[in-house]
Amino acid sequence: MFTFLPAFAEGTGISVQAMSRVIGARDMSGLAAPIVASRVKSWGTWSTMTWAGLTSSIGLAMMLMGPPGVVIGLIVWGISRTAYLVSVSTWVADAVAYERRGRASGLLELTWAGAALGGLPLIGLLIDQVGWWAAPSALSLLGAPIALWSWRLGSRLNTQQVTTGPIASSYPDESANASSHTDGGRRSWMVDRSTMLAISGFALQAGSAQFIFFTHGLWLKDTYGFNPMKAGAAIMMIGLAEALSSSATSLFTDRLGKRNSVVLGSAVMAASFAALALFPAPRLLVGLGLLALAFLGFEFSIVSSMPLITELEPENRSATIGASTASGTATRALVTVVAGPLYVMTSFGFTMAIACAAAITGMSMTWFLVAEPS
Numbered sequence: 135m136f137t138f139l140p141a142f143a144e145g146t147g148i149s150v151q152a153m154s155r156v157i158g159a160r161d162m163s164g165l166a167a168p169i170v171a172s173r174v175k176s177w178g179t180w181s182t183m184t185w186a187g188l189t190s191s192i193g194l195a196m197m198l199m200g201p202p203g204v205v206i207g208l209i210v211w212g213i214s215r216t217a218y219l220v221s222v223s224t225w226v227a228d229a230v231a232y233e234r235r236g237r238a239s240g241l242l243e244l245t246w247a248g249a250a251l252g253g254l255p256l257i258g259l260l261i262d263q264v265g266w267w268a269a270p271s272a273l274s275l276l277g278a279p280i281a282l283w284s285w286r287l288g289s290r291l292n293t294q295q296v297t298t299g300p301i302a303s304s305y306p307d308e309s310a311n312a313s314s315h316t317d318g319g320r321r322s323w324m325v326d327r328s329t330m331l332a333i334s335g336f337a338l339q340a341g342s343a344q345f346i347f348f349t350h351g352l353w354l355k356d357t358y359g360f361n362p363m364k365a366g367a368a369i370m371m372i373g374l375a376e377a378l379s380s381s382a383t384s385l386f387t388d389r390l391g392k393r394n395s396v397v398l399g400s401a402v403m404a405a406s407f408a409a410l411a412l413f414p415a416p417r418l419l420v421g422l423g424l425l426a427l428a429f430l431g432f433e434f435s436i437v438s439s440m441p442l443i444t445e446l447e448p449e450n451r452s453a454t455i456g457a458s459t460a461s462g463t464a465t466r467a468l469v470t471v472v473a474g475p476l477y478v479m480t481s482f483g484f485t486m487a488i489a490c491a492a493a494i495t496g497m498s499m500t501w502f503l504v505a506e507p508s
Contacts, residue, residue, distance in 0.1 A: 146266065262363035442507070
């Protein structure tokens, strides 16, 4: 949505500043993650993913009902996204041994890169040729059948043990112990200092990246005069960067170590932010390259942090995932609320300077204070 933020703001009649508050409210729905995490065991991971897909379709359809529908629909969609992320992360963590979990997370993240490569250009074309409302309409229509297909796939997986392929566990009894990993635990789960610091570092990374997520559509329009169709085409470069980053995660994160990979990705992201802060209006190819590099660094860092966080307290896995999701979501929501007014009142370069400072802080916290699980 951020790539096409100017078109959504113009089409709905909601100003950029007001839209930032709306998206901030959507992101605040991620605070429901601990509640979802506590219910994953009774609901089941695949059932949660299926219902999340169905309700996200409903939320997207509600966006067609005018400004109030945009607000309510985005909040519904945000809750659904949170439920999906918690459940799919829990499933992967329970199904895959830690020493191979970076590979699994990278392969899973390739789906997001595929959406950016194939989906965003089509969305940009729809918005440019039809109108802003065509995008949520098309996604809503696609969501329901995909959710039902997910239900059927989950039913098949529940009847057979996954023992082959890149996401198979190397522990024969791991599936039998999955319930103990996803019950949230009876003791206080956040007892380890490294866990708290890792979650805080994750939140800072997510917050720093949100500055570029929210403002890059505005920046492309104001600096290079991009319309939605051109923005959708340009975003293919970002999709390629995400695909490259996800592939690199699957290949190298387990070898380098999860913590080292998080720090490496954060350093790349911070360097890109610093360059954009110093040169906020470079030549088009340079600007797109720095934008793609920022996304690449973020993806590599955030995907590498997923297996790290899921193993910090394996006996309380879903609760840790829920807390991490909630903290990252709350940080993104806060940044979303301030990023729009900050961009309008100051400049893109100043916004990137703040993003750089947040990225460096999160990177330093992870490097010096977080221990790699053995």
